[in-house]
Structure formats: C-alpha cells, structure tokens
Amino acid sequence: MPLKEVAKFSVSQLQVLDEHGQLDEKLDPRLSAADAVRLYEAMALGREVDQRLVRLQRQGRMGTCPTCTGHEAAVCAPALAMTERDWFVGYYREIGARLMRGDSLAQSLRYWHGYEEGNLQPQPGRTLPVTAIVGAQVLHAVGIAYAMKYRRETDSAVVTFFGDGATSQGDVHEAMNFAAVWQVPVVFICVNNQWAISQPREQQTRSETIAQKAIAYGFEGLQVDGNDPLGMYLATDRALRRAREGGGPTLIEALTYRLLMHTTADDPRRYRSDAEVERWWKRDPVPRMRRYLEGRALWGEAQQQALQERMRQQLDAAVAEAELREDWRPDLLFDHVFGAPDPELEAQRQTFLAALPAATAVDAHGA
Amino acid sequence: MAPKLTMVEAINLALRQEMERDDQVVLLGEDIGVNEGVFRVTAGLHKTFGAERVIDTPLAESGIVGTAIGMALAGLRPVAEIQFAGFVFLGFGQLEGHAARYRSRTLGQWTVPLVLRMPYGAGVRAHEHHSESREATLAGVPGLKVVIPSGPRSARALLAAAIRDPDPVIFMEPTQLYRAFREEVPEEPELGVIGRAHVERTGSDLTLVSWGAMMLPSRRAADALARDQGVQVELIDVQSVAPLDAATILESVSRTGRCVIVQEAARSFSLASEIVARINDQVLLQLEAPVQRVTGYDVVTPFFQRERLYMPNEARIIAAVGQALAD
Numbered sequence: 138m139p140l141k142e143v144a145k146f147s148v149s150q151l152q153v154l155d156e157h158g159q160l161d162e163k164l165d166p167r168l169s170a171a172d173a174v175r176l177y178e179a180m181a182l183g184r185e186v187d188q189r190l191v192r193l194q195r196q197g198r199m200g201t202c203p204t205c206t207g208h209e210a211a212v213c214a215p216a217l218a219m220t221e222r223d224w225f226v227g228y229y230r231e232i233g234a235r236l237m238r239g240d241s242l243a244q245s246l247r248y249w250h251g252y253e254e255g256n257l258q259p260q261p262g263r264t265l266p267v268t269a270i271v272g273a274q275v276l277h278a279v280g281i282a283y284a285m286k287y288r289r290e291t292d293s294a295v296v297t298f299f300g301d302g303a304t305s306q307g308d309v310h311e312a313m314n315f316a317a318v319w320q321v322p323v324v325f326i327c328v329n330n331q332w333a334i335s336q337p338r339e340q341q342t343r344s345e346t347i348a349q350k351a352i353a354y355g356f357e358g359l360q361v362d363g364n365d366p367l368g369m370y371l372a373t374d375r376a377l378r379r380a381r382e383g384g385g386p387t388l389i390e391a392l393t394y395r396l397l398m399h400t401t402a403d404d405p406r407r408y409r410s411d412a413e414v415e416r417w418w419k420r421d422p423v424p425r426m427r428r429y430l431e432g433r434a435l436w437g438e439a440q441q442q443a444l445q446e447r448m449r450q451q452l453d454a455a456v457a458e459a460e461l462r463e464d465w466r467p468d469l470l471f472d473h474v475f476g477a478p479d480p481e482l483e484a485q486r487q488t489f490l491a492a493l494p495a496a497t498a499v500d501a502h503g504a
Numbered sequence: 505m506a507p508k509l510t511m512v513e514a515i516n517l518a519l520r521q522e523m524e525r526d527d528q529v530v531l532l533g534e535d536i537g538v539n540e541g542v543f544r545v546t547a548g549l550h551k552t553f554g555a556e557r558v559i560d561t562p563l564a565e566s567g568i569v570g571t572a573i574g575m576a577l578a579g580l581r582p583v584a585e586i587q588f589a590g591f592v593f594l595g596f597g598q599l600e601g602h603a604a605r606y607r608s609r610t611l612g613q614w615t616v617p618l619v620l621r622m623p624y625g626a627g628v629r630a631h632e633h634h635s636e637s638r639e640a641t642l643a644g645v646p647g648l649k650v651v652i653p654s655g656p657r658s659a660r661a662l663l664a665a666a667i668r669d670p671d672p673v674i675f676m677e678p679t680q681l682y683r684a685f686r687e688e689v690p691e692e693p694e695l696g697v698i699g700r701a702h703v704e705r706t707g708s709d710l711t712l713v714s715w716g717a718m719m720l721p722s723r724r725a726a727d728a729l730a731r732d733q734g735v736q737v738e739l740i741d742v743q744s745v746a747p748l749d750a751a752t753i754l755e756s757v758s759r760t761g762r763c764v765i766v767q768e769a770a771r772s773f774s775l776a777s778e779i780v781a782r783i784n785d786q787v788l789l790q791l792e793a794p795v796q797r798v799t800g801y802d803v804v805t806p807f808f809q810r811e812r813l814y815m816p817n818e819a820r821i822i823a824a825v826g827q828a829l830a831d
C-alpha cells in the first residue's frame with residue numbers, strides 16, 4: 138500500500154527590520170515613540186553594562202560573569218512586550234531586560250560579585266532571579282503558567298528564556314511537553330546564540346531549526362531574527378496575547394549570536410573563527426535599532442551623547458553603591474536556611490562567629 | 505628526577521596513559537574536546553585521540569551519565585566528566601537507579617565500570633553551584649565508590665586505579681588544588697588503591713583526618729603544631745571516601761586516643777559524622793577525649809565572598825586540636 142501522508146509541517150522565519158535598517162511596513166508593530174526610545178535605551182544600557190562588567194572583572198573588582206553583547210534585541214524586545222503582570226523567568230544572559238523589569242543595577246553587580254545580598258531586588262514582582270543550572274528554570278516557568286491558569290489570571294502569562302545548549306537538557310523537553318499537555322500560558326524564548334560555551338549548535342541538535350521542536354510537542358514554533366528588535370517584539374507580543382487568551386504555549390527561536398566570550402573565564406578563540414564573529418558584528422542589533430530611531434527622526438547625535446553621559450553616570454553610581462558594604466554581615470548565610478530559627482544552626486552560627494577574627498585575617502572580606 | 509606537575513597536568517597524564525594502554529577507554533563530557541575542558545584537564549587529548557574517543561557531548565548530565573552506563577555495559581571504559589559537581593544531580597537518577605545497582609541486581613552478571621570525574625569544592629571564587637562538597641551524598645549510595653585526591657601524585661595514581669576498577673567510581677577533583685602546587689609525578693604508571701587511606705605523617709599525640717582541599721590547612725596546622733607546641737599529629741588523608749578505610753583510621757586513633765576530623769562539606773549527615781560513628785563502634789573506649797569535627801556549616805554553600813569564612817582554616821584546626829588535647 139502506498140504510504141499516506143499523515144502530517145505536514147513548515148517552519149517560518151520572521152524579520153521586520155533587516156540588518157540594513159529596511160523595515161517591512163506590513164509587519165511594523167508601530168511602537169510608540171516612547172516605547173521605541175525606551176527599547177533602544179535599554180539595549181544600549183545592556184551593552185554598556187557588559188563593557189563595564191568585563192572591565193571590572195579584569196581589574197579584580199568583579200567575579201566571573203557572562204556577557205550579553207549581541208543578545209540585546211532578543212531579550213529587551215520581549216521585556217518591552219511584557220506587562221508587569223507577566224512573569225519573567227530567565228537564565229543569566231539578559232541583563233538589559235532585567236533592568237527594564239526593574240532590577241537594580243547595583244544589586245545585579247553585587248550578585249555577580251559574589252554577594253547573596255545582590256539577589257535582593259527592590260521590587261522582584263514577577264521577575265525570578267538569575268539561574269545557573271542550565272535548563273531548570275524552563276520547568277519553573279511552566280509551573281508558574283499552570284498557577285496563572287488555575288487562578289484564572291487572564292492578564293498574565295510567563296516568558297522564559299534559555300539557550301540553544303539548554304535544549305539538550307531533559308528539563309527543557311519536559312517543560313515543553315508539560316506546557317502543551319496542560320495548555321498553559323507560557324512563551325518559550327530560546328536564545329539561539331549558536332554556541333554553548335565551545336559547542337556549536339549542531340552539536341546540540343541536528344534539527345534544522347530549534348523552532349520546529351515545538352511542532353513535535355503540539356504547539357507553534359517560530360524562528361525570529363533575534364537581532365531584529367521589532368521582529369522580537371512582534372513575535373513576543375503575539376505569543377503573549379495568544380497565551381493570555383488561553384491559546385497555550387509558543388516557542389520563539391531567537392536566532393542571534395554571542396559576540397563576546399561565554400563568561401570572563403572563557404577564551405572563544407579556542408573554538409570559533411574571528412571571521413565568523415566579524416560576520417555577526419555586521420548584524421549587531423544595537424546600531425540597527427538606532428538607525429530605526431533615526432529613520433523616525435526620534436534620535437540623533439545629541440541624544441546619543443546625552444545617553445552616553447547618563448549611562449556613564451548611572452554605571453559609576455551603581456559601581457560605587459555596589460562596592461559600599463555597610464550592610465555586610467558575615468553570618469548572613471545562617472539567616473535564611475529555613476523560615477524559622479533552628480537550634481543546631483544557631484549553635485553553628487556561634488561557632489562561625491567565634492572563628493571569624495582569625496578567618497577574616499586570612500582573607501579580608503572586601504574585594 | 506620525575507617532572508613536577510600540577511594536579512591538572514597529573515590528571516591529564518593519567519587519562520593519556522590509560523587511553524594509550526587500553527583503546528576501550530573513552531572520554532565524554534561538555535566542552536572536553538576542542539576546548540580541552542573548562543579547566544584544561546583534557547588538554548591535547550582530542551588532538552591525540554580524536555573526536556571518537558574524546559567526545560564533546562550535548563549539554564545534558566543525565567545524558568552523559570546514562571550513555572556512559574550503556575558504554576560500560578557494552579565493555580567500553582568510559583571516563584565521563586561533569587563540568588562542575590553542582591550539576592551531577594541532573595544525572596543522579598542514572599547513578600542511583602542504575603550505575604550503583606546493576607551489579608547487585610543482576611548478581612554480578614552485569615557491571616558498570618565507569619568513572620565520573622568532576623571538579624568540586626570552594627575556594628576559587630566561582631559562581632553559585634560551583635563550590636559544593638557533596639561527597640557524602642554520593643557516597644551514601646551503596647554501590648558507588650567515591651575517591652578524592654589531595655594533590656598531583658595521588659590524583660594521577662587514584663584516577664588510573666579508578667579507570668581500571670570494575671565498578672562505578674566517582675572521582676572528585678578539588679578545584680582549589682588544580683594549580684595550587686606542583687609535585688613530582690613519576691612518568692611510569694602508578695596505581696593507587698581505592699579503599700585505602702594514606703598516612704601522610706606519623707605522630708603519637710592526636711590523629712588528624714582529612715581529604716581533598718582540606719589537606720592544605722591540615723598540613724599547615726600539623727606543621728605549626730609541631731613547630732610551636734611540640735604536638736605531633738598523625739595526619740591521615742582519607743582519599744577513598746567509599747569504601748572507607750576505617751581500619752587505618754581506627755588503628756591510629758586507638759594509639760593516639762584523640763582525633764580531629766576536618767572537612768569542607770556541611771557538618772551534618774557527612775563523612776565526618778560517619779568516621780565518628782566508626783570510631784564509636786570500635787575504639788570508643790580507647791578515646792581520651794571526644795572527637796572534634798572542624799567542618800563547613802549546614803547552610804547553602806555561600807557565594808564566593810563568604811567562601812573563605814565558610815571553609816575550615818588552619819586556625820580552626822589548631823583550636824580544635826587544642827580542645828581535643830585539653831579534654
């Protein structure tokens with residue numbers, strides 16, 4: 138008997154603003170002037186923070202930290218599409234977006250400099266902290282989405298970010314499967330920067346796109362030019378609307394590139410060519426967004442100068458604040474193991490405190 | 505004179521020599537091939553042995569442990585790497601449910617001779633999840649062997665032994681020791697003995713027991729005690745967490761009558777607790793004083809700004825020894 142075709146699929150790529158600044162009028166999400174400027178400024182700040190973090194790390198004033206350069210459109214545009222009622226469940230490479238969500242820059246610097254205190258954000262609201270265990274947060278996002286559905290919060294959906302490497306983890310497969318089976322309001326954004334430390338995307342998956350994985354779970358997957366802020370905005374906005382209306386999950390593959398090292402401890406020249414990196418610098422999302430603003434006469438050299446100056450001041454202030462440590466209390470590590478004090482832990486705290494003078498002499502706690 | 509190697513180089517030497525000796529030995533893990541490991545432990549091996557024997561895997565710990573089990577069942581000798589021990593728990597189901605019990609549940613018909621290497625421990629200013637000491641959690645699974653070297657020479661010898669061992673061996677590498685000091689490591693293969701502790705220094709006043717990176721402050725404390733107080737401690741490097749060489753420890757304690765145990769891991773439900781229990785089982789009446797434990801605390805391993813405060817140091821060890829001698 139002839140084989141019968143029982144299913145047929147295709148995967149599309151969305152691009153609204155191409156690398157030459159060419160805008161597809163039909164797809165233009167028509168951002169308000171304020172939103173457009175806000176998005177650009179967030180992307181520019183993300184970039185600036187990165188530069189500073191790397192510099193501080195090289196000076197020994199910062200712990201090992203990841204870089205986000207190249208990811209600004211992929212993470213900031215979704216943050217613009219989200220409301221305060223939506224949940225942000227990210228990993229470790231979204232600094233610009235986290236600042237848009239209200240995270241304090243000084244606290245973020247503290248976090249990367251090895252202080253638990255840095256995880257205290259002024260208004261965490263619905264933004265979960267950084268996670269380092271690759272892929273784990275994607276399951277948490279689905280659990281949160283279940284809670285939103287259960288509580289009939291139809292104004293709330295969840296956006297979760299993870300890398301191309303993370304798609305190899307069982308947790309990520311399980312998350313997508315649960316989300317589909319439960320039909321919960323979650324938007325999966327795979328930031329496909331084409332490398333997981335030294336491993337190219339083809340070493341993680343041989344499927345042609347990451348977007349197509351969604352089809353196997355039973356929901357829509359879309360590839361988006363991840364360096365196109367308008368494309369990322371449009372895709373996230375649509376997926377969020379669908380999710381809030383009860384339409385279930387969506388997978389967005391943001392096709393982008395990590396332009397710098399994986400973390401400050403990494404040397405990318407060991408595993409990828411300068412020529413490849415050069416090619417991707419030509420697709421840099423930050424100047425692309427700036428050209429778009431200029432095209433709408435929302436931006437010019439004067440604004441750029443002023444922004445540069447504002448960012449410098451903001452960073453200087455944040456660095457100074459992060460380095461101030463009047464709230465330093467060595468035994469903080471005993472405070473939050475459980476919700477209520479435990480006698481054994483309190484006894485250990487006393488041992489710890491008694492041992493402190495000697496210990497602090499060995500290693501001054503500042504850095 | 506044998507060349508002086510760092511622990512990273514010594515582990516690399518063991519891997520290279522075992523791969524040369526036995527073509528069934530294969531390595532697998534994240535970023536271990538082209539990138540030669542995030543700590544460069546596998547330097548040169550991908551070049552020498554090729555991608556078929558030095559396998560860059562997808563990013564999945566359960567996948568790494570599970571496929572290594574399959575390889576071992578089929579007669580290969582997989583040496584898998586978990587990039588940081590904090591991530592081994594994603595593969596823990598495979599370890600506990602399969603690697604540890606294949607031999608027992610098939611009455612010896614099927615065995616899983618794999619090695620799972622992993623950097624662990626605090627002290628190198630790493631990000632969260634990169635500094636835990638969970639040797640007791642792993643050793644608590646019957647059927648798993650757990651080995652921890654304390655320097656280049658023991659690392660090389662114990663890893664070679666682990667690769668030749670017929671059972672699953674967790675090989676935990678204290679990151680703090682990777683480049684802490686150099687030591688002569690003979691070129692010709694040297695085999696450690698899994699299940700045997702090493703008496704590193706003999707003494708009659710007190711038995712000091714430690715392992716891994718905590719051997720550093722323990723050695724310094726032993727030197728200082730001898731120099732400043734004339735106290736001669738017997739220093740035992742546990743090396744083999746499971747099976748534990750209790751006999752060596754108990755023999756020593758029965759002579760000295762006093763014991764201090766130093767560990768980086770949290771205090772409760774730990775190897776130090778286990779050693780105290782063994783002492784109580786067999787040599788309690790030879791004790792002159794309660795056994796002292798110098799340990800980490802029962803808290804989530806702190807971020808790096810507090811890691812030095814969390815870890816036992818020379819001063820705490822000397823104080824505990826003083827206490828044990830005064831009791």
Ligand SMILES: Cc1ncc(C[n+]2csc(CCOP(=O)(O)OP(=O)(O)O)c2C)c(N)n1
Nearest residue numbers: 230269270271300301302303332333334591
């Ligand atoms: C479970 C787990 N395994 C390994 C690591 C070590 N590690 C940190 S980031 C990373 C690569 C992640 O790649 P990808 O998911 O593509 O995200 P990217 O860093 O490229 O944004 C690895 C292997 C980890 N943090 N967690």
Ligand SMILES: [Mg+2]
Nearest residue numbers: 300301332333
């Ligand atoms: Mg990636």
